[in-house]
Structures are given as C-alpha cells and as structure tokens.
Amino acid sequence: MNAWLGILLFLALAVAFGLLLGYAAVRFKVEGDPVVEIIDQKLPQTQCGQCGYPGCKPYAEALAKGEADVNLCIPGGEPTMLEIAEILKKDPKPMAAEATEPKPPMVALIDENLCIGCVLCIKACPVDAILGATKMMHTVIAKECTGCELCIPVCPVDCISMVTEEVSSKNWKWPQPNSVTRIPVEVKAVES
Amino acid sequence: MSTKTMRMSQLSHQFLTKLSAIVPLAKHWLYKFHGGIFPDYHKDLALKQPLRQGYMPKKLILPLQQHMGEPATACVKVGENVLKYQVIAQAIEPRSVPLHAPTSGKVVAIAPQPLPHASGVAEMAIVIEPDGLDEALTNPLQQDQLPPNNKQDPIAAFKHTILNAGVVGMGGAGFPSYAKLPNQPGLVKHLIINGAECEPFITCDDMLMQTHPAEILAGAHALATAFQIPNIIFAIESNKPNAIKAVRHAIAGQASNSVVKVQLVEVATVYPMGGQKQLIQELLGLEIPHNKHAIDIGIVMMNVATLRAIHHAINLGLPSVSRFVTVSGHGLKEPFNIETMIGTPFDELAMLAKPASSINYSLIMGGPMMGVRLVNNHVPVIKTTNCILANPPEPIHQAMACIRCGECAEVCPVNLLPQQLYWHAKAQEFDKTQDYKLFDCIECGCCAYVCPSHIPLVQYYRNAKAEIREQHAQAALAEQAKQRHEARLARIEREKLEREAKLAAKKAAVKAQAAEATPKKDVTAEPATTKLSAREKAMQAAKARQAAAAASSKKADSAAVKSEPAAPSAEDKRKAAMAAAKARAAAKQAKQAQQSDKKSATESVSVEDKRKAAMAAAKARAAAKKAQQESSDA
Numbered sequence: 001m002n003a004w005l006g007i008l009l010f011l012a013l014a015v016a017f018g019l020l021l022g023y024a025a026v027r028f029k030v031e032g033d034p035v036v037e038i039i040d041q042k043l044p045q046t047q048c049g050q051c052g053y054p055g056c057k058p059y060a061e062a063l064a065k066g067e068a069d070v071n072l073c074i075p076g077g078e079p080t081m082l083e084i085a086e087i088l089k090k091d092p093k094p095m096a097a098e099a100t101e102p103k104p105p106m107v108a109l110i111d112e113n114l115c116i117g118c119v120l121c122i123k124a125c126p127v128d129a130i131l132g133a134t135k136m137m138h139t140v141i142a143k144e145c146t147g148c149e150l151c152i153p154v155c156p157v158d159c160i161s162m163v164t165e166e167v168s169s170k171n172w173k174w175p176q177p178n179s180v181t182r183i184p185v186e187v188k189a190v191e192s
Numbered sequence: 193m194s195t196k197t198m199r200m201s202q203l204s205h206q207f208l209t210k211l212s213a214i215v216p217l218a219k220h221w222l223y224k225f226h227g228g229i230f231p232d233y234h235k236d237l238a239l240k241q242p243l244r245q246g247y248m249p250k251k252l253i254l255p256l257q258q259h260m261g262e263p264a265t266a267c268v269k270v271g272e273n274v275l276k277y278q279v280i281a282q283a284i285e286p287r288s289v290p291l292h293a294p295t296s297g298k299v300v301a302i303a304p305q306p307l308p309h310a311s312g313v314a315e316m317a318i319v320i321e322p323d324g325l326d327e328a329l330t331n332p333l334q335q336d337q338l339p340p341n342n343k344q345d346p347i348a349a350f351k352h353t354i355l356n357a358g359v360v361g362m363g364g365a366g367f368p369s370y371a372k373l374p375n376q377p378g379l380v381k382h383l384i385i386n387g388a389e390c391e392p393f394i395t396c397d398d399m400l401m402q403t404h405p406a407e408i409l410a411g412a413h414a415l416a417t418a419f420q421i422p423n424i425i426f427a428i429e430s431n432k433p434n435a436i437k438a439v440r441h442a443i444a445g446q447a448s449n450s451v452v453k454v455q456l457v458e459v460a461t462v463y464p465m466g467g468q469k470q471l472i473q474e475l476l477g478l479e480i481p482h483n484k485h486a487i488d489i490g491i492v493m494m495n496v497a498t499l500r501a502i503h504h505a506i507n508l509g510l511p512s513v514s515r516f517v518t519v520s521g522h523g524l525k526e527p528f529n530i531e532t533m534i535g536t537p538f539d540e541l542a543m544l545a546k547p548a549s550s551i552n553y554s555l556i557m558g559g560p561m562m563g564v565r566l567v568n569n570h571v572p573v574i575k576t577t578n579c580i581l582a583n584p585p586e587p588i589h590q591a592m593a594c595i596r597c598g599e600c601a602e603v604c605p606v607n608l609l610p611q612q613l614y615w616h617a618k619a620q621e622f623d624k625t626q627d628y629k630l631f632d633c634i635e636c637g638c639c640a641y642v643c644p645s646h647i648p649l650v651q652y653y654r655n656a657k658a659e660i661r662e663q664h665a666q667a668a669l670a671e672q673a674k675q676r677h678e679a680r681l682a683r684i685e686r687e688k689l690e691r692e693a694k695l696a697a698k699k700a701a702v703k704a705q706a707a708e709a710t711p712k713k714d715v716t717a718e719p720a721t722t723k724l725s726a727r728e729k730a731m732q733a734a735k736a737r738q739a740a741a742a743a744s745s746k747k748a749d750s751a752a753v754k755s756e757p758a759a760p761s762a763e764d765k766r767k768a769a770m771a772a773a774k775a776r777a778a779a780k781q782a783k784q785a786q787q788s789d790k791k792s793a794t795e796s797v798s799v800e801d802k803r804k805a806a807m808a809a810a811k812a813r814a815a816a817k818k819a820q821q822e823s824s825d826a
Contacts, residue, residue: 045670047677055677105666127676128683146673169257172311173658176618177591177651 035064035087042083043073047126048148050074055126063088071095075103075147106162107145108152112137114159121151121160222460225473227603229463229638231392231561233431238395238520241528243403247544248322252535253305253572254280254291255317259360260367261287266318272299273323277332277511280318289358289368292332294513294533297322308538308557308574312567320535333357333509347377350418350506357505358512358575363466363495364558366576369502374487377420381490384475385412385499387428387435388459388466391559394579396516397496399529401428401435405442408496409454411503415494416452424454425475431461463561464636468493470605482632497578517573519545521582523553532573538580539569547582556581561637589646600639600649606632610639614649617656622663625656633657 039060046056051072053059062068063084070084071093078095085092110121110130117135122128129145132138140151140160152160165171205222212218219230257263262285274280274293281291297320304314333356355370363386374380385408389397401408412424426443428436436458443454459465459474469480472491480486486493494502501512513534520527524545532541538555556563557571558579573580600610609628616624633653640649 040674043670045673045677047673056674126680127673128680129676144672144676146669167311167313169307169309169311169313169315171662172309172313173662174310174651174654176655177648 033064036060038087039063039084042076042080042087044075044080044146046075046146046148048075048146048150049126069093104164106147106164107142108140108147108149108160109142109163110138110140111159111161112139114157116157118156120154120156124150124154126150219460219462223462223465223474224477225470225605226607227605227638228465228470229603229641230461231463231641233392233461234520235393235395235398235431237393238518238527238529239398241526243399243516244528244530244544247530247532247536247541248295248324249533249536249540250321251300251537252294252297252320252322252533253317253537254294254320254535255305255307255315255572255574256281256291257307257315258291258366258534258574258576259289260365261285261289261371263316264288264291266302266316268299268302268318270299270302273297274299274320276326276328277513278329279332279511280320283355287368287371289355289360289370290511291318292358292511292513293320294535295320295322296325296327306568306571308566308571308577310564310567317572331509332511333505346418347373347375350414351375354502354505357501357510359498359501359505360512360575361495362497362501362515362575362578364562364576364578366574369494369498372487373415373419373492377418379490380419380421380487380492381423382476382492383412383416383419383421383424384471384491384493385424385426385454385496386466386468386471386493387426387432387439387496388471389432390429390461390463390466391561391563391579392463393520393581394518394559395520396518396529396578398432398435399518400496400500400516401432402438404500405435405439406446407500407503408439409442409446410507411499411501412454412494413446413452414506415492415499415502419492421492422452424452426454426456427459427471427475428456429461429465430458463638464605464634467605467634467636469634482629512575515573515575515577517541517577518579519582520579521556523548523551523582523584534575535572537570537572538566541573541580542569542582545582549584551582553582553585556583561641562635591647592645594645594647597644599642599644603638603642605636605638606634608633610649613656614647614652617652620656620659622656622660625653626660630656630660 036057037060040057043056043060049055051059051068051074053062053068053072059068059072063070066088070088070090071081073080073084074096081095082092084090108130115132115137117132117137119132119134119138121138122130122132126148127144127146129141130138130151131141142165147162149162152158152162208218208222212222220228256266264281265284265288266281268274268278268280273296275296276293278293279290280293280299283290299318300321301319302316303319305317305319306312306314307317333353351370351373355368359369361367361369361372387397387401387408389395409426412426415421416424426439428439430436436456440456443456446454457475459471464470465474468486471493472478472480472486476491478489478491480489497515501515504510504512514531515534516529516531518527518529519541524542525548526546528545530541530544538557539551542551542555551569554565554567555569556565556579557577558564558581560581560583563579563581594611594614596611598611600614601608604610612628613625613630613633616622616628617630630653635650635653637650640647643649
C-alpha cells in the first residue's frame with residue numbers, strides 16, 4: 001500500500017513539474033540567437049569590411065556560427081578580440097600587425113577643389129555619410145563618418161583623405177597622472 | 193526657529209568654537225556634512241588692499257564659449273566698431289548665451305585664442321581693442337521690447353532677460369542661469385545665496401559682499417518675486433566677519449519694503465563648505481540624490497556674483513560684462529581684488545599686483561584646491577574666473593604607493609571611498625569606478641590634500657571621468673552608425689523591390705495588351721494558346737497595335753478629307769464601342785481559357801499559366817469597364 005502511495009506521489013510530482021517545464025519552455029522561449037546581438041554590440045560598427053564580411057552584423061553572425069576567427073576586427077583591435085573570445089569561450093588569437101597599435105579616430109575629408117562629382121564614394125559609404133549629387137561637389141558629414149576608409153579606393157581622382165579630429169576643450173581629456181606632471185594641491189607660505 | 197533655541201544653538205556654537213582651539217576634533221562637530229579639511233586660508237593677502245576698478249587693458253579677448261553648453265555665434269566683423277554692452281555674439285544654438293562688448297572699441301580679430309582651460313587649447317574668440325572712450329549703448333537689453341507672449345508671463349520674461357544679458361553661474365561651473373530655473377512658479381522652495389567661498393586665497397565674493405550687499409539682495413529679491421520663492425537663505429562662512437556685517441546691515445535696510453525676509457546664516461569655516469551639495473546639507477539637512485540636481489528637490493542656489501549680475505540685468509537692464517576677480521598668491525607683492533572687464537588677460541592683471549620676481553612660471557586659474565595650472569599665461573578672464581593665483585612652483589612631492597591609511601575616506605565630503613576609486617581608476621577599470629559612484633565626486637581635492645603618499649588622486653578621477661565620457665560618446669556613435677547602416681540596407685532593399693515591381697507592372701501591361709489582341713477563335717479552338725510564351729504574346733500585341741495604328745491613321749486621313757464636323761465624334765463613339773467590344777471579347781476569352789485550364793488541370797497546364805491567365809482576365813475586365821464608361825460618356 002505504502003509503496004503504491006509513494007509511486008503515485010512521485011508520478012503526480014513528475015507530471016506537475018513536467019507541465020511546469022513545458023509551460024516555461026513556451027513562455028520564456030528565446031527568439032533567435034542572442035549571441036549575434038551580443039557580439040554585434042561589442043563591434044565598433046564602422047561597417048568597414050576589413051574582416052572580410054560585408055559589415056559588422058554579418059561578421060557577428062559568422063562568429064556565432066563558428067565560421068570566422070575572433071581576431072578579424074581591425075578597428076576594434078585587441079580589446080574587441082578579447083571581448084569576442086570571452087563571449088564565445090574561445091582562445092584569444094593574436095591580431096594582425098596593423099591592428100596592434102590603436103589608431104586615433106579619423107574621419108574622411110573630401111578635397112572639394114578636386115571632387116568631380118562622380119557619386120562613387122556615395123555608393124561606397126556604408127552609413128550614408130557622404131552628401132552630393134551627380135556632377136555636384138560632394139562632402140562628408142563628419143559627425144556620421146565612421147572612418148571605415150571604404151570611400152578612398154573608389155575615388156577616381158584621389159580627393160579623399162583621412163584626418164584626425166582636432167583637440168578642443170570639449171573632447172580634451174585629462175591625462176592619467178604620472179610622477180612628472182601633477183597638479184599642486186598643497187600650497188605653503190614662502191618664508192620671506 | 194524660536195529665539196530660545198536660536199540662543200541655545202548660538203551658545204553651543206560658541207562653546208564648540210572655543211573647544212576646537214584645544215581639541216582639533218571638535219571642529220568637525222560644527223557642521224553637518226562628512227569629512228572636510230581645514231587648510232591655511234591666506235585670505236588676508238588680497239583683502240589688505242582696497243578694491244580696484246577701472247583698469248583698461250590694451251586688448252580684450254572674448255572667447256565665444258565661456259559657459260557650459262554650446263558656444264555663442266559671432267555677429268560682428270573684423271574692423272567693426274562696437275559700443276559697450278553691444279551684442280557681439282548671439283545665442284543661436286540651444287543652451288548657449290550671448291556675449292556683449294565690455295567696452296567700446298574696434299574688433300581687431302575673430303580667431304582662435306588660447307583658453308583659460310587645463311588643456312590650453314585655442315578656440316574661437318573675438319578680440320576687441322578698446323578706444324578708451326567707454327561709450328555705452330543705451331537700453332542694451334531692450335526690456336520694453338520683449339516678445340508679446342513673454343509680457344504676460346513674469347517667469348518667461350525673467351528668463352528671457354537673463355538669457356539676453358548673458359548671465360551664467362559665476363561661482364565656477366558656468367551653467368547658463370536661465371537653464372537652471374524652472375518654467376513654473378512655486379516649484380522652488382528655497383533660494384540659497386552662496387557666500388561661503390571656502391577655497392583658500394579667493395576673496396572676490398567676500399569683497400563683493402562688503403562693497404555691494406544691497407545689489408546682491410536686490411538680485412535675490414527679483415528672483416524670489418518672479419518665481420514666488422518663500423524662503424531666502426544667505427549663507428556666509430564665519431571667517432568673513434566684515435561681509436557678514438555688511439550683509440546684515442543691508443538686510444536691515446531692505447526688510448521694511450521687501451516681501452520675503454532674507455535669513456542670514458553664518459556657517460562654519462571648513463573646506464568645501466561652498467560646494468552646492470555640502471551647503472544644502474549644512475543649511476537644510478537635505479542630500480541631493482544621485483544623478484539629480486538641486487532644483488529637483490526644490491532648491492536654487494546662486495553665487496553672490498551671479499545674483500548681482502541678475503540684479504544688473506533685471507533692475508538696471510545691463511548685460512553681464514565685468515566681474516570681481518582675486519589676484520593673489522605668494523609670488524605677488526600687492527595682491528588685490530579687482531572689478532575687471534571680461535576678456536582682461538591674466539598676465540596683465542598679475543603684473544598690476546607687482547610680482548616679486550618675473551612671472552616665468554604658470555599661473556593658476558581658481559584656487560589652490562580645485563584650480564588648474566595654465567599652459568599659457570596670456571589667457572583672458574572669463575565669466576567664471578574667480579581667482580588668478582601666482583604661486584611660484586615648489587618642489588614637487590614624488591607620488592608614492594598608497595599605504596591604505598584611509599585618510600582620504602575620512603575627509604571625503606560626499607562619503608565616497610577615494611582609495612577604491614583610485615585603484616580602479618589607475619587600473620582603468622571604469623565600470624568599477626562607476627560602481628563606487630565616481631560621478632558623485634565633486635573634485636574638491638580633500639583626499640589629495642591629506643594623502644600622505646602625495647598621490648594626485650583628483651587627476652586620476654578627472655582622467656577616469658573623461659575616459660568614461662569618451663566611451664559613452666563612442667558607444668552612442670557606434671549605435672548611430674549601426675542604425676544608419678541598417679537604414680541604408682533597408683533603403684537598398686526597398687529600391688530593389690520597387691524596381692522589380694515596376695518591371696513586373698510593365699510586363700503585365702504588355703501581357704494584357706497581348707490578351708486583348710489575341711483572336712477569340714484561337715482560344716476556343718484549342719486551349720493550347722494559353723501556353724504561348726509571354727514573348728510571343730507581346731509580339732502579337734505589338735503587331736495588333738501597329739495594325740490598329742495604321743487603320744486609325746487611314747480613318748483619320750479620310751475623316752480629314754471629308755472634313756465633316758460631326759465625323760470625329762461619331763468616329764470616337766465607334767472607336768470606343770469597338771474597344772469595349774474588344775475588351776469584352778478578351779475578358780470572355782480569358783474566362784474561357786481559365787475554364788479550359790480548369791478542365792485540363794489534370795493535364796500539363798502549369799500553375800504559372802493559370803496565374804497569368806487570371807491576371808490577364810482581370811486586366812481585360814478593367815479595360816472593358818473603362819471602355820464602357822468612355823462609350824457611355826461619349
């Protein structure tokens with residue numbers, strides 16, 4: 001009798017938990033592959049294609065599928081590579097030589113005297129940051145430019161160059177102190 | 193407070209003050225906030241000299257950005273003569289304030305000039321060469337010409353006037369004053385007049401309170417009247433007895449005719465009593481929550497100099513073109529306070545104070561605690577400059593390793609853990625610095641002042657804050673780039689679809705005409721015609737069109753020869769009727785084709801053909817309807 005009671009009890013529990021799990025699987029179902037989104041968040045979104053994929057998202061998708069190496073993002077450099085390796089639980093790989101030194105953020109600048117208005121750069125720009133029309137002078141919206149350099153090779157007259165942003169009081173950063181320069185915080189009277 | 197409790201608190205205060213001479217710890221019982229330090233003040237240096245006025249520099253340098261927010265936009269040209277109080281730069285961007293000429297003269301340059309900023313970068317400024325006449329514009333703010341919707345609303349009019357007068361916070365932060373004030377009356381419960389001035393060496397606010405107490409009070413009353421503020425507290429540190437006396441006298445003189453009585457509070461002398469968060473805690477016992485402003489808890493705090501500028505704007509109609517500046521330091525023989533024009537270069541003012549040796553070292557903007565050493569001494573006084581400090585450089589203490597003594601946490605006035613912040617800032621672990629509330633740090637420098645290892649803690653925090661801000665800015669840019677890229681992809685996809693749809697529509701039109709031209713018997717005779725390729729159909733349609741065109745041109749010719757007036761209309765009618773008939777026939781034909789298709793569905797007729805036939809039928813029906821309408825119209 002007691003043995004049957006035990007069996008019945010556990011059967012009832014099994015059914016109850018089974019239903020609960022079944023409901024939870026439906027209710028809390030994760031749509032799609034969240035890893036792609038997480039990796040995409042970490043990528044610099046320059047859409048430069050230096051990784052061999054046509055943008056940051058396709059690279060993230062390839063990474064999630066395990067088709068791509070973790071060290072392909074050149075603008076992201078080593079920090080991004082480490083983050084991707086961390087997310088995918090893969091071993092970090094050394095970056096290519098050009099990505100080891102961090103580059104200052106740059107934007108494209110069109111020499112407006114040379115521009116012939118061919119619209120080739122407009123088609124190349126992944127973020128629509130170039131403004132212009134056929135046979136009209138083009139210009140780069142510096143605020144929107146990601147510095148991907150995709151417009152440089154397509155220009156037939158080589159009128160695009162990359163420039164660094166000038167230091168102003170708005171983007172100037174306090175340097176981390178070292179032993180040489182420091183702000184005096186204690187002032188003592190001079191004996192006269 | 194009743195008189196009895198007030199008397200009690202005064203007595204206990206006096207006792208504690210006396211006790212602190214023997215027991216240094218007792219000093220901390222005189223105020224309510226945590227931490228704080230008691231540095232050497234050296235305030236008597238500049239106070240020994242009377243206030244100076246009327247210095248006319250050779251050139252005035254007026255940076256377009258003297259405040260937080262966006263820079264003003266220059267509205268004068270090089271070579272133009274300007275009058276005193278004339279607007280030389282307008283506030284076009286949001287959160288900007290206009291700039292006025294401090295004296296009459298000629299604009300000699302609009303070019304980048306070194307800024308009084310820790311970076312020493314050069315930014316756009318207007319350089320005026322004074323003509324020495326000091327000719328002023330009459331009614332510079334044109335308060336009688338306010339926008340019509342502002343006239344009814346005293347608050348909008350008030351804010352409009354102080355914006356036009358270019359009033360910004362003159363205590364140091366430089367926040368545009370109009371942006372600090374609410375848009376409705378009754379939201380502000382307390383107006384605190386900040387006369388604490390806790391930083392060593394600086395005495396410009398002290399001097400202002402001694403010389404112009406009535407103007408400060410008039411500014412406070414104007415503000416309190418416009419915003420219906422029920423309570424005004426005037427806080428002065430106890431080490432300024434002359435200022436307290438002058439303000440008390442001025443309050444007594446005003447009390448009879450003012451609505452709100454000003455409460456004068458003498459606060460303990462401790463650094464950083466003048467900080468907004470600290471002074472509010474001392475006076476009202478309230479702490480400003482994380483990520484909130486004083487206005488969120490119903491408090492507006494104004495520096496004495498800002499209130500004087502408000503008085504000038506509201507009551508006298510004058511823009512903000514000058515300020516009190518302390519020129520002090522151990523390197524000067526005659527330190528002084530001066531009321532000087534905005535734009536006066538630092539080095540000229542320092543030369544006036546008779547430097548003990550030539551100033552071949554960099555001056556400090558602000559006080560010794562929070563001020564910054566300048567890269568270039570030829571920078572102008574701006575609206576936020578309160579002090580020019582000439583302290584000859586001293587041997588620099590070598591920063592040593594942190595010994596975890598915990599002194600910094602003892603003195604932090606905002607109850608942070610400076611040591612933890614230091615470790616994480618040094619290791620560039622910015623997430624962790626934010627966990628330790630880095631952004632609540634007011635950069636007062638107490639921790640660095642007491643650090644026995646002479647670690648420049650504040651600079652680590654400033655660096656960490658700048659790095660975090662940059663990271664946030666970059667994340668925002670990346671997000672923007674992502675959105676733009678996605679929008680571009682969506683646009684390309686949409687354009688492709690549109691092109692395809694256009695092509696399909698063209699094809700369908702051709703097909704419909706083909707269906708129109710196909711003779712009826714062909715279809716009825718053998719359903720195999722439905723299998724005709726689209727190309728063949730199009731060719732047939734083209735032929736039919738050609739034939740029709742030839743026929744109609746012949747008919748038209750004959751009609752022209754006959755030149756009968758009624759002929760064209762008759763012709764039209766006939767044409768329309770013919771077209772209608774044709775269309776009806778086509779429709780019927782298509783229907784039949786469909787039916788035959790259905791019959792032979794089991795056979796080899798493809799689904800594709802069915803769809804084509806259905807489409808052709810629909811087209812034909814539409815054409816028939818149109819033709820019918822036309823014929824009925826005719």
